[in-house]
Amino acid sequence: MAFLFVTPTWPTGLWKAAMTKVAPKLDVRIWPDGTGRVEDIEYAAAWLPPPNVLKGLPNLKVIFSLGAGVDAILKDPTLPDNVPIVRVNDNDLTKRMTEYIVLHVLMHHRQQRRIDANQKQRIWDSFPTHAASALSVGIMGLGVMGQDSALRLRDLGFRVAGWSRSRKAIPGVECFAGAAEFNAFLARTDILISLLPATAETDGIINRTTIQKLSRRGPFGAPIIINAGRGRQQIASDIMRCLDAGELYAATLDVFAVEPLPADDPLWVHPRVTVTPHIAADSDPEVICAYVASQIERHRNDLPLFNLVDRTRGY
Amino acid sequence: MAFLFVTPTWPTGLWKAAMTKVAPKLDVRIWPDGTGRVEDIEYAAAWLPPPNVLKGLPNLKVIFSLGAGVDAILKDPTLPDNVPIVRVNDNDLTKRMTEYIVLHVLMHHRQQRRIDANQKQRIWDSFPTHAASALSVGIMGLGVMGQDSALRLRDLGFRVAGWSRSRKAIPGVECFAGAAEFNAFLARTDILISLLPATAETDGIINRTTIQKLSRRGPFGAPIIINAGRGRQQIASDIMRCLDAGELYAATLDVFAVEPLPADDPLWVHPRVTVTPHIAADSDPEVICAYVASQIERHRNDLPLFNLVDRTRGY
Numbered sequence: 296m297a298f299l300f301v302t303p304t305w306p307t308g309l310w311k312a313a314m315t316k317v318a319p320k321l322d323v324r325i326w327p328d329g330t331g332r333v334e335d336i337e338y339a340a341a342w343l344p345p346p347n348v349l350k351g352l353p354n355l356k357v358i359f360s361l362g363a364g365v366d367a368i369l370k371d372p373t374l375p376d377n378v379p380i381v382r383v384n385d386n387d388l389t390k391r392m393t394e395y396i397v398l399h400v401l402m403h404h405r406q407q408r409r410i411d412a413n414q415k416q417r418i419w420d421s422f423p424t425h426a427a428s429a430l431s432v433g434i435m436g437l438g439v440m441g442q443d444s445a446l447r448l449r450d451l452g453f454r455v456a457g458w459s460r461s462r463k464a465i466p467g468v469e470c471f472a473g474a475a476e477f478n479a480f481l482a483r484t485d486i487l488i489s490l491l492p493a494t495a496e497t498d499g500i501i502n503r504t505t506i507q508k509l510s511r512r513g514p515f516g517a518p519i520i521i522n523a524g525r526g527r528q529q530i531a532s533d534i535m536r537c538l539d540a541g542e543l544y545a546a547t548l549d550v551f552a553v554e555p556l557p558a559d560d561p562l563w564v565h566p567r568v569t570v571t572p573h574i575a576a577d578s579d580p581e582v583i584c585a586y587v588a589s590q591i592e593r594h595r596n597d598l599p600l601f602n603l604v605d606r607t608r609g610y
Numbered sequence: 611m612a613f614l615f616v617t618p619t620w621p622t623g624l625w626k627a628a629m630t631k632v633a634p635k636l637d638v639r640i641w642p643d644g645t646g647r648v649e650d651i652e653y654a655a656a657w658l659p660p661p662n663v664l665k666g667l668p669n670l671k672v673i674f675s676l677g678a679g680v681d682a683i684l685k686d687p688t689l690p691d692n693v694p695i696v697r698v699n700d701n702d703l704t705k706r707m708t709e710y711i712v713l714h715v716l717m718h719h720r721q722q723r724r725i726d727a728n729q730k731q732r733i734w735d736s737f738p739t740h741a742a743s744a745l746s747v748g749i750m751g752l753g754v755m756g757q758d759s760a761l762r763l764r765d766l767g768f769r770v771a772g773w774s775r776s777r778k779a780i781p782g783v784e785c786f787a788g789a790a791e792f793n794a795f796l797a798r799t800d801i802l803i804s805l806l807p808a809t810a811e812t813d814g815i816i817n818r819t820t821i822q823k824l825s826r827r828g829p830f831g832a833p834i835i836i837n838a839g840r841g842r843q844q845i846a847s848d849i850m851r852c853l854d855a856g857e858l859y860a861a862t863l864d865v866f867a868v869e870p871l872p873a874d875d876p877l878w879v880h881p882r883v884t885v886t887p888h889i890a891a892d893s894d895p896e897v898i899c900a901y902v903a904s905q906i907e908r909h910r911n912d913l914p915l916f917n918l919v920d921r922t923r924g925y
Contacts, residue, residue: 390741394716397712397766398713398716398717398720401709401716402722405709405710405889407717410886410887417873417878421887423892423894424706424894425894447765451705554734555734570729572728572734572736577736579740579741
């Protein structure tokens with residue numbers, strides 16, 4: 296039995312070392328050069344696998360998606376039909392996403408950019424501020440991550456709502472569901488957060504029409520967006536247009552249609568845009584490997600796997 | 611019966627309007643020009659009152675300290691001995707302090723300054739990060755504010771401890787108490803936060819000796835300080851020296867010995883110092899006034915007052 300990493304864009308040495316550390320008995324191999332006999336491979340962990348690599352493993356029993364989003368796996372047109380896919384969604388990844396969301400909501404709420412600009416000019420300006428309860432935060436996507444972010448923002452005093460495909464119930468959080476309630480969700484939202492998976496339905500969801508439906512009653516007079524979902528969800532040219540038209544106050548973006556974000560992209564230099572390099576829920580290789588190793592152990596002991604992906608839903 | 615604001619350094623028009631809005635029947639007066647007959651004044655709210663002003667009110671029954679710290683009142687050498695002082699410590703003020711503490715802990719933890727600098731140069735650098743559980747946060751001062759900050763940081767996954775004069779018990783937070791446990795508290799702390807009141811014992815507590823006792827085992831190799839207590843607690847020259855000697859990684863300061871911080875102060879321009887203009891718990895005048903008005907109402911109905919100051923302790 297062997298385990299294979301299929302991560303063409305990642306520093307594989309680091310990952311092999313991490314997996315060997317947490318599972319010293321596992322036969323860890325790295326595609327392409329270290330693959331060895333394909334018949335040995337029963338478990339594989341992948342990110343952006345090239346076509347035919349996973350398909351070429353005749354005894355593959357489980358595929359692990361390295362990251363909370365599975366779009367990087369599902370886009371493989373030759374993905375074997377009958378092999379279960381496990382989404383890595385450990386508590387560490389969730390905590391890191393929550394940190395990112397709380398940090399960037401607070402940076403907007405407390406006007407930290409304005410304070411930074413004042414510091415550069417040595418200006419002591421204690422402008423009036425508002426309470427967290429004056430801000431309505433709306434989270435698109437109420438999976439494990441969305442729920443955790445919602446609870447922590449609620450505890451800080453924000454008015455929090457969430458929107459998801461199927462209705463959720465979260466104490467102290469207003470839950471909207473489905474296409475029919477999308478407009479009502481947007482209309483009450485001052486800060487819109489995306490933690491949605493990448494699916495056909497969510498592609499381009501952050502567009503000018505969506506932004507124009509957001510609340511303008513918040514303390515900044517125009518809404519704010521934070522995208523930590525997937526870059527395909529935002530129409531970057533619409534975001535720029537809305538910022539310049541005053542229809543959007545500011546944007547914090549961790550994900551982009553093309554990553555790394557090209558150096559000539561105007562998002563880098565817009566004064567109201569914060570660009571972060573897809574690090575919102577960047578987890579520790581050892582933590583991810585420990586999760587994968589524990590799931591392999593469960594599978595070998597005939598125990599059910601956690602976080603199985605529904606390929607039809609796309610997450 | 612009348613109520614007097616004694617706030618020489620504040621925009622009194624704003625405060626009079628706020629109090630009139632929340633307590634329309636109250637006879638609201640503003641020192642000095644609007645004081646009127648001193649015999650009428652039974653309640654006063656003050657911040658940095660000049661000597662002899664409060665003393666000159668023969669029928670004064672309660673003094674309200676506008677802000678969570680009472681040092682601005684207690685430094686009046688002519689303060690009447692027999693009048694109770696009520697500290698404003700409403701939930702809004704606490705929430706705002708917690709927002710500030712959580713924001714600035716997360717900014718350090720998630721290396722937002724490094725990401726900001728990269729954005730300016732259009733550099734996409736997804737450097738490795740650490741989990742919140744890798745950071746030990748230590749809060750000096752476990753009053754209402756310190757406790758609330760501790761709970762929210764705990765919920766985000768940080769290892770949280772607190773240090774206070776008398777021992778507290780907070781679930782999931784390691785509580786140290788008194789001078790005897792100060793060194794042990796410092797030795798386990800990567801990020802030191804001050805929410806202490808200004809007293810003789812806390813003056814200059816953030817000095818080079820204290821900084822050198824902090825942990826160096828954290829992910830940044832040197833500790834970080836966040837002072838949202840009082841400026842007198844920090845020796846600014848020691849902070850600068852420790853930063854330049856690599857004994858301190860970074861500092862976020864909301865309070866200063868002299869405020870506004872003079873334009874030629876070197877703290878403004880140090881690359882590892884964040885200066886904020888005493889806004890950590892800057893509350894809404896209407897919220898503060900509503901608190902004061904409700905306490906006046908209680909006093910007039912012979913109900914006990916909340917948050918009475920112990921003048922001997924100094925808070």
